């Protein structure tokens with residue numbers, strides 16, 4: 001949606017009544033106008049934004065011009081920020097932010113997707129015992145008409161399930177693990193190995209890799225979340241699934257993986273989806289407890305997409 005809003009000189013002059021929330025889709029998401037996020041935000045505005053995130057699940061602010069520090073300050077309105085891995089081709093000054101970019105700091109294409117896992121439906125940080133509350137993503141360079149971010153309203157998706165399916169999901173726990181989810185997707189589990197294609201050397205490598213993956217999993221402990229999870233703030237049930245959920249707990253691994261894959265293959269109704277087509281200067285914040293998200297395709301080699309991301313703890 002286009003916005004021709006004129007930014008006020010100072011947020012402190014903006015009364016709460018002047019904050020405007022325009023729906024982004026039929027069931028969730030709102031575009032917020034009236035605030036310049038590079039400037040001081042008052043305590044009452046912070047409370048209103050926190051409540052708005054709970055109510056709308058996705059908030060969009062357009063035409064923002066933000067430094068790394070200003071984005072981090074904005075994210076901290078919603079909670080402490082998590083330290084993030086760094087993109088070596090495009091490092092940030094502060095580890096509370098990082099860049100998802102398909103070019104390096106000189107503008108040269110790096111020739112690969114900065115985060116291939118983000119092309120699958122997921123909830124950021126679901127692999128941790130205390131999953132992240134929210135993610136703040138800022139569009140610096142965005143390819144026109146490509147690389148949209150899709151959101152799924154998991155309150156609605158749960159509510160729309162048949163009673164029998166809800167009953168089937170009741171009590172199920174999923175194990176969330178970043179590394180094992182990726183290994184499952186890439187068919188790298190030992191029972192997925194094609195022994196006829198492995199020579200002695202590659203078999204040794206696979207075994208070493210598997211040993212290190214298992215070692216980390218047992219050292220760090222497994223992380224389980226219920227499939228039907230009450231939202232931490234509203235208590236409303238959501239379907240808490242996605243790419244990091246790699247198996248249903250309490251079953252022989254291949255059977256648990258198969259069941260999880262079926263659940264993760266649920267088709268979402270279009271009315272439960274919001275697709276955000278980026279403009280430079282867009283800032284989005286979303287509630288990881290009630291939405292899943294994924295990035296759509298774009299031309300990695302010939303287009304430039306530079307996003308800056310912060311993750312808010314629960």
Ligand SMILES: [Fe+2]
Nearest residue numbers: 118122124293
């Ligand atoms: Fe993500």
